[in-house]
Amino acid sequence: MQAGAPTDTTAPAAEPPGQQRAAVPVWRRVLRLFIYQRELTPVVITVGLFAYFTIRAGSNFTDSLSLSSAAGYAGPIGAIAVGEVLLLVLAEIDLSAGQVFLFAPWVEYWLHNAGLPVAVAIFLALAACCGVGAINGLITVRLNVPSFVTTLATNFILFGLVLIYSNMTQATPIPLSASTGFSSKLMGAWLWSEILWVVAITIVVQMVLTRTRFGVRIVATGGNLLGAAEAGIPVRRVKVWAFVLCSFLAGLVGIVDAVKYGSLDPGNFGVDYILYAVGACVIGGTALTGGRGTVIGAFVGAILIGILEDGLTLIGVSTNDFYVWVGVVIIFAMALNGQFDRLIARSRET
Amino acid sequence: MSTQPAEPMPPGPSSVEHALEVRGLTKRFGALVVLRGIDLVLRQGEVLGLVGDNGAGKSTLVKILCGFQQQDGGEVIVGGEPVRFHSVQAARAHGIETVYQDLALIPQLPVYLNLFLGHELTKLGPLRFLDKQAMRKLARQYLDEIKVRVPSLEAEAEQLSGGQRQAVAVARAVRAAPKILLLDEPLAAMGARESRLIIDLVKDLASSGRVSIIVIDHNYAHLFELCDRINVMQGGRITTDQPVHETSLEGLTELMVSNFRRELDDLSNAGA
Ligand SMILES: Nc1ncnc2c1ncn2[C@@H]1O[C@H](COP(=O)(O)OP(=O)(O)OP(=O)(O)O)[C@@H](O)[C@H]1O
Ligand SMILES: [Mg+2]
Numbered sequence: 001m002q003a004g005a006p007t008d009t010t011a012p013a014a015e016p017p018g019q020q021r022a023a024v025p026v027w028r029r030v031l032r033l034f035i036y037q038r039e040l041t042p043v044v045i046t047v048g049l050f051a052y053f054t055i056r057a058g059s060n061f062t063d064s065l066s067l068s069s070a071a072g073y074a075g076p077i078g079a080i081a082v083g084e085v086l087l088l089v090l091a092e093i094d095l096s097a098g099q100v101f102l103f104a105p106w107v108e109y110w111l112h113n114a115g116l117p118v119a120v121a122i123f124l125a126l127a128a129c130c131g132v133g134a135i136n137g138l139i140t141v142r143l144n145v146p147s148f149v150t151t152l153a154t155n156f157i158l159f160g161l162v163l164i165y166s167n168m169t170q171a172t173p174i175p176l177s178a179s180t181g182f183s184s185k186l187m188g189a190w191l192w193s194e195i196l197w198v199v200a201i202t203i204v205v206q207m208v209l210t211r212t213r214f215g216v217r218i219v220a221t222g223g224n225l226l227g228a229a230e231a232g233i234p235v236r237r238v239k240v241w242a243f244v245l246c247s248f249l250a251g252l253v254g255i256v257d258a259v260k261y262g263s264l265d266p267g268n269f270g271v272d273y274i275l276y277a278v279g280a281c282v283i284g285g286t287a288l289t290g291g292r293g294t295v296i297g298a299f300v301g302a303i304l305i306g307i308l309e310d311g312l313t314l315i316g317v318s319t320n321d322f323y324v325w326v327g328v329v330i331i332f333a334m335a336l337n338g339q340f341d342r343l344i345a346r347s348r349e350t
Numbered sequence: 351m352s353t354q355p356a357e358p359m360p361p362g363p364s365s366v367e368h369a370l371e372v373r374g375l376t377k378r379f380g381a382l383v384v385l386r387g388i389d390l391v392l393r394q395g396e397v398l399g400l401v402g403d404n405g406a407g408k409s410t411l412v413k414i415l416c417g418f419q420q421q422d423g424g425e426v427i428v429g430g431e432p433v434r435f436h437s438v439q440a441a442r443a444h445g446i447e448t449v450y451q452d453l454a455l456i457p458q459l460p461v462y463l464n465l466f467l468g469h470e471l472t473k474l475g476p477l478r479f480l481d482k483q484a485m486r487k488l489a490r491q492y493l494d495e496i497k498v499r500v501p502s503l504e505a506e507a508e509q510l511s512g513g514q515r516q517a518v519a520v521a522r523a524v525r526a527a528p529k530i531l532l533l534d535e536p537l538a539a540m541g542a543r544e545s546r547l548i549i550d551l552v553k554d555l556a557s558s559g560r561v562s563i564i565v566i567d568h569n570y571a572h573l574f575e576l577c578d579r580i581n582v583m584q585g586g587r588i589t590t591d592q593p594v595h596e597t598s599l600e601g602l603t604e605l606m607v608s609n610f611r612r613e614l615d616d617l618s619n620a621g622a
Contacts, residue, residue, distance in 0.1 A: 211482075
């Protein structure tokens with residue numbers, strides 16, 4: 001890197017200075033593209049899996065029932081992963097988001113049973129989710145508890161609350177799930193509405209992270225906590241709001257998911273979702289080191305997991321194999337990202 | 351005001367309005383008492399050099415003045431008005447900008463965003479979308495103006511050399527048009543060219559008379575060139591306050607070294 005080179009705004013971000021532009025072989029250019037667009041690798045793997053399952057299972061895999069079930073696996077994971085990315089960029093984690101996802105429809109169900117209109121019940125349930133996020137955030141920043149611990153605790157608390165107040169019995173029908181009107185279709189009764197919600201929040205949150213002041217402050221806080229605070233960024237407030245947003249998104253799609261299935265099972269445990277969601281973030285190219293992350297990648301990671309689960313089931317492989325494959329993909333993605341980081345570092349040294 | 355003779359702190363409320371005045375400032379970290387009663391005056395338009403051994407508490411003083419940390423006791427008076435800053439933003443509102451010893455840059459953010467960190471330009475009202483275009487344009491204009499060179503505005507701070515990072519940090523503080531500028535070792539990692547640049551920049555600012563500057567540096571040659579006055583910090587207090595023209599490089603070095611010798615003696619006495 002030439003120290004003292006004149007200011008040059010024309011170089012695109014993806015191009016580390018100090019490399020000749022001319023005569024770069026194609027494979028190097030492709031490699032560079034993959035290094036700087038981390039979402040590309042999981043996209044390629046996903047497309048590869050899609051092709052593989054299409055060849056193996058044919059129209060069984062590509063018909064809309066199968067694809068919607070892949071989307072059904074991917075939806076909850078994606079919704080949670082998208083919010084989780086913000087926390088991973090902040091070098092924090094939210095282990096309770098999965099339980100919030102399950103908790104929100106219960107609150108809605110209880111409030112509706114207590115006589116409130118559906119819309120109000122949904123609104124209050126989402127407010128409760130935001131409250132959980134705020135508690136997660138405030139305990140973490142005020143009492144200086146690692147968020148791993150804070151959110152582990154809230155996860156158990158929410159799980160317990162659901163068990164207590166549900167009397168350990170399933171709830172059905174969920175408000176909206178029994179009707180066929182537009183609002184019920186929008187809120188999950190239509191096969192594809194959940195995944196469309198997830199697509200929408202992916203786009204919105206990606207914009208938040210890369211285009212807004214809040215996003216740049218998340219990156220700053222996660223990248224250099226002390227420095228960001230010294231520069232006058234209210235780092236604690238940024239963290240609390242990120243926890244709130246993560247819980248809100250999980251709760252929102254949780255309600256949609258409940259309408260889709262039409263019943264609630266108090267025995268569902270949120271950590272199952274969280275582990276997949278963090279896996280999706282990692283597969284998508286977000287490290288757990290803070291300061292960097294991609295929302296789109298997390299979404300792609302969720303889709304990848306969904307296709308894997310659906311495809312393996314269809315070609316008759318036991319679900320036990322699915323876990324092995326998820327593990328392999330996570331390690332592969334992590335190792336690949338590590339290699340990419342090393343390549344970037346090396347290209348900067350020359 | 352700056353023609354006033356440099357005598358030790360006048361007792362009681364001062365008749366002249368100083369840019370910044372510090373009285374009896376104390377700060378401790380647990381059992382460690384770092385500041386034991388700092389008295390200091392920064393006159394309007396002056397450059398004040400602050401020297402002291404490693405760990406003397408210079409950075410701590412700066413962090414209190416800029417609102418990043420809070421003092422335990424004593425008062426800070428800015429432009430004649432007693433203030434107590436509870437945040438960096440509050441100090442900023444009084445025109446105080448800081449270059450921290452650790453620079454406070456974000457490795458993962460591009461140069462232009464680092465330049466606007468903490469006062470990002472936004473558009474679309476309450477949505478607070480970043481106005482990246484405006485920030486790029488202003489950043490480029492501004493860096494050119496003060497002749498700071500970086501490989502690219504898009505380069506992440508991580509990719510910059512130590513000196514380039516320092517230049518960006520200084521540029522960020524100066525860009526905000528401060529009334530009071532606190533520079534904590536702004537030249538530490540800089541080569542000759544960049545040092546020259548920053549020294550000239552600071553001199554320019556000071557000669558305009560609108561900016562009053564405190565600069566910390568372990569390089570006395572830099573301080574002698576930059577400063578109107580030099581304060582020495584020892585044992586949590588300001589022990590020497592001299593105009594630069596009454597101070598010699600040898601004298602200052604001797605003062606610091608003799609103090610060090612005395613400490614060594616104390617230590618060996620304590621050990622004996
Ligand atoms: N946040 C903190 N917590 C505990 N101790 C601290 C903290 N900040 C500073 N100190 C201690 O206060 C003392 C003064 O530190 P400070 O950074 O102000 O020194 P300095 O004069 O700037 O030194 P240098 O010339 O090395 O930069 C040191 O002994 C340091 O260990
Ligand atoms: Mg210091």
